[in-house]
Amino acid sequence: MKDVSVGICGLGTVGGGTFNVLTRNARLIAGRSGCNIRIARVASRRPRNDLELGDVPFSTDIFDVVNDPSIDIVVELIGGYEVAKELVLAAISNGKHVVTANKALIAVHGNEIFEAAEKAGVVVAYEAGVAGGIPVIKAVREGMSANRIDWIAGIINGTGNYILTEMRAGREFSEVLKEAQELGYAEADPTFDVEGIDAAHKLTILASAGFGVPLQFEKGFTEGISKITPYDIAHAELLGYRIKHLGIARRREEGIELRVHPTLVPQSHLIAQVDGVLNAVLVDGDAVGQTMYYGPGAGDEATASAVIADVVDVARVVASGSKHQVPYLGFEPAALEDISVLPMEDIQSAYYLRITALDRPGVLAKIASVLSEHGINIESIMQKESELKDGRIPVIILTHTVQERQMNRSIEELEGLSDIDGQVVRIRAENFN
């Protein structure tokens, strides 16, 4: 059995989990990989006394790992953009393979990193970066390789889903976020979770691997969950929907929709049942139809599971001396198509609207007439006399699918009506038909 040496950079939540699982399941992993995978060095800012490092050398300088000639695979688990990029490019130029959980790095610098790795003939693997422990990159790049993938939609941020789930049970946003941080689910800067940036990183990667396009993080649309209120959560439920924070990538004739935002989904759809830190990714292929991948989206050993699966894949490459057969984004670089991301105004969606109307006769007719002038059909409308307060009453509307541009114009017109108070709240809705 061939020895393959791994160096771990970053001993935080995921680094600690990776060390523990690789150590605990060493025999089993050797049986599966056909290699003796040895942790040759670990490096992190501070030592962790809770880990049983034994005789594994520890450094505070992560570049000690990259410069250790005995190491075959560098596992990057420090997070962030700048130092991580420097570390990964240095590893590649030293001829080392890389396994990372860093979706921010891949979404933003992946095109450059993959090009460097291709030239150097090394693997850069990133399964743990997308939907944590769920093997979704494997599913999209390999399991779906027969299909033209038309759309991908998923709950791809564990922290955000944990917060929305607990808010449904009546808990306070900030208290739940603190809990998610203590559990090790949140990013170092939790606004990445709450404002959708982390989900947008993951969606960028999924869209590229699904559609065969270069990574285009900066072109996507991102809206977080920080403005979602218990009122809207409860009223979406009354309409038969649940609010989930989704990443949606859809391939259309004119281009690609790439968007992250809170979304109403039918309570009867499987994805509405995905709660807590769990993630789920729906992938629609022309041959297979809809498939769904479900499991823990964050957490120490759950994420380590994906990190180590990548290490095993790469160890087989090292042991056999062959080239890794799966291209970085699932398509050969020359087969990647430069399809552009559509501006948000061009996407198509259904909408939940909450309009604060003055309690005057004819106001509902005025609202309906603005929507109809813009070609927007109403699916349902709800107004409860019991919610009348200070002469104002919320009107909740669910529309059929329409272009975002039409919705923007309608909202602008609605907000201009003297019978409407303040801003119209808009949450997009999907039925996954």
Ligand SMILES: NC(=O)c1ccc[n+]([C@@H]2O[C@H](COP(=O)([O-])OP(=O)(O)OC[C@H]3O[C@@H](n4cnc5c(N)ncnc54)[C@H](O)[C@@H]3O)[C@@H](O)[C@H]2O)c1
């Ligand atoms: N926590 C999760 O559930 C999860 C899941 C999937 C992916 N990820 C990703 O995995 C990576 C690590 O996340 P984490 O939650 O383990 O973070 P963490 O903050 O718990 O751990 C990062 C570790 O790296 C060390 N580190 C950072 N910069 C360093 C430097 N320049 N030199 C030396 N040490 C340095 C820190 O001291 C810390 O111990 C991130 O890219 C994150 O997005 C995390």
Ligand SMILES: N[C@@H](CCO)C(=O)O
């Ligand atoms: N902060 C991320 C970690 C997993 O990528 C999340 O909550 O989903």
Ligand code: NA
């Ligand atoms: Na994954």
